[in-house]
Amino acid sequence: xxxxxxxxxxxEQESRNLARNLFLRFFVIKVDKNGGxxxxxxxxxxxxxxxxxxxAYAYDMELRDLDLSDWACLDRPGGDDGGKKDRLERNxxxxxxxxxxxxxxxxALDWKGFLQLVRGYDQQxxxxxxxxxxxxxxxxxxxxxxxDRTVSITGxxxxxxxxxxxxxxxxxxxxxxxHLEVFENKSDHPPDIGDPTGIICEVSPRTEQTIYTSGARIxxxxxxxxxxxxxxxxxxxxxxxxxxTGYILWDDEHNGTNDVGETIxxxxxxxxxxxxxxxxxxxxxxxxxxDLGTE
Numbered sequence: 001x002x003x004x005x006x007x008x009x010x011x012e013q014e015s016r017n018l019a020r021n022l023f024l025r026f027f028v029i030k031v032d033k034n035g036g037x038x039x040x041x042x043x044x045x046x047x048x049x050x051x052x053x054x055x056a057y058a059y060d061m062e063l064r065d066l067d068l069s070d071w072a073c074l075d076r077p078g079g080d081d082g083g084k085k086d087r088l089e090r091n092x093x094x095x096x097x098x099x100x101x102x103x104x105x106x107x108a109l110d111w112k113g114f115l116q117l118v119r120g121y122d123q124q125x126x127x128x129x130x131x132x133x134x135x136x137x138x139x140x141x142x143x144x145x146x147x148d149r150t151v152s153i154t155g156x157x158x159x160x161x162x163x164x165x166x167x168x169x170x171x172x173x174x175x176x177x178x179h180l181e182v183f184e185n186k187s188d189h190p191p192d193i194g195d196p197t198g199i200i201c202e203v204s205p206r207t208e209q210t211i212y213t214s215g216a217r218i219x220x221x222x223x224x225x226x227x228x229x230x231x232x233x234x235x236x237x238x239x240x241x242x243x244x245t246g247y248i249l250w251d252d253e254h255n256g257t258n259d260v261g262e263t264i265x266x267x268x269x270x271x272x273x274x275x276x277x278x279x280x281x282x283x284x285x286x287x288x289x290x291d292l293g294t295e
Contacts (some may be wrong), residue, residue, distance in 0.1 A: 051160075053208075054055070060162045062218055063178065073170035073205075075262045080167045086131040091168040093147050093249050095201035096209040098287035099204045101150065101245060106258040110153040111184040114199060118281035120247070121146045143250060146280045152245040153283065154292065155182035155199065160218045161226030169205055178203040178218070180286070182259075186239050186294075190224045191273060195264050200277050203283060204285035216289040230272055238294050246286035255280035 010107070068074050077095030081088035109117060122128075124142055134140050159181040165173035181198035191198070203211055218225060223239030225234040254277065255258070261275030268274070 002184055002252060022052075022279070034295065050227055052154055060176070061225060062209055063203070063212045063216065065212050066175070066205060068175070069211075071172075071205070073172060073175070078168060080170045082167065087167060089131060089287040090249075090251065090253065092203075094168040094204060094284055095206060095248055096204075096285055098210045098285070099150070101288060104150065106150045106245075109151055109153045111182070111199065114151065114281075115154045115278060118279055121250075127197065129247055129255050130253075131250075148190060149158075149248050149251060150245065151248055151283070152240065152243050152288075153182065153201075154241060154243045155184060155200065156186045156239045157181075157222045157242045158183045158198065158239045159224045159226055159232055160222040163202070175205045177205070177210065180222075180289075182242065182244060183239075186241070187223070187280070193264050193266055193267055193273070195274055197261060197264060197278050198278070201246065201286050203289075207246075207285045207287040210287055211289055214288065216291070218246075221291060223290065230269075240294055241247075241292040243290040244283055244286050245288040246283040249282050250282065250283055251280050267281040290292065 013119065023138065064079040066122055073079060077092050078088045079091040081091055086160075107113075107117070121142075125139055128139065131143070134143070139176050157180055163177040163179050165171040166177065169175055169177065180203070183198045185189075185196075187195070188280060219235050221240045221242055222235055223237070224234055226232050258274045259275055260280055262278065264273045264275065265276055
């Protein structure tokens with residue numbers, strides 16, 4: 001899911017803010033008119049409960065020590081597929097659990113090396129745009145083989161942000177993915193028109209706690225965090241070079257001309273920039289992020 005779709009969160013946040021303000025004003029006026037300690041106490045607890053409920057859906061800005069034991073989607077790696085075979089297959093890939101990479105041998109790629117690898121995959125798949133175009137057993141087997149590979153890539157973590165509710169997470173807006181945009185070179189400004197696009201890497205709910213426990217933090221690694229209004233806010237330090245490790249995924253849902261391209265061509269302030277990724281191939285789920293510093 002891309003940064004464009006996160007705009008869906010904005011009206012919900014504004015509605016919550018409006019409801020909260022009306023609620024508080026109503027109780028303040030009512031208590032002032034009626035007086036009495038009991039009225040004030042009742043208003044206090046109602047306000048506290050209401051504020052807590054609103055806070056439970058606050059826009060996240062950092063990785064969490066996420067406990068999924070009561071998550072309704074935990075045992076549904078296909079998420080909410082809506083009866084669509086291609087969505088089920090894609091969601092199952094996104095819902096894979098983290099693995100212990102200790103002692104494992106897997107490709108360690110730089111930014112260009114990853115693009116070279118996956119462009120080779122595109123050629124072997126015959127230039128397919130989506131999974132629905134698969135017509136042969138060989139194509140299906142190749143896609144499964146490509147996505148079964150663990151790789152690491154190095155690049156600069158320029159921007160990071162929480163994803164919206166997605167079908168792979170049963171459309172849960174609280175238990176969500178984290179999107180990392182990794183670039184070949186560091187930059188002193190967030191992505192804009194004329195700049196290259198990045199490689200997308202995503203931390204899933206099933207891998208978030210593992211990464212959190214490792215000590216990785218977005219605020220320490222990313223140069224910018226994307227806010228709910230789609231503005232990129234500086235973290236106060238340059239982007240760090242990172243090594244991101246995880247499974248390869250073909251996110252063919254975002255393989256159109258508005259999605260994939262080498263350079264950002266145009267921007268819509270309400271929805272983000274286009275195109276927004278180098279390739280439909282990504283690292284998803286990510287299960288390790290290493291800090292390689294700022295030099």
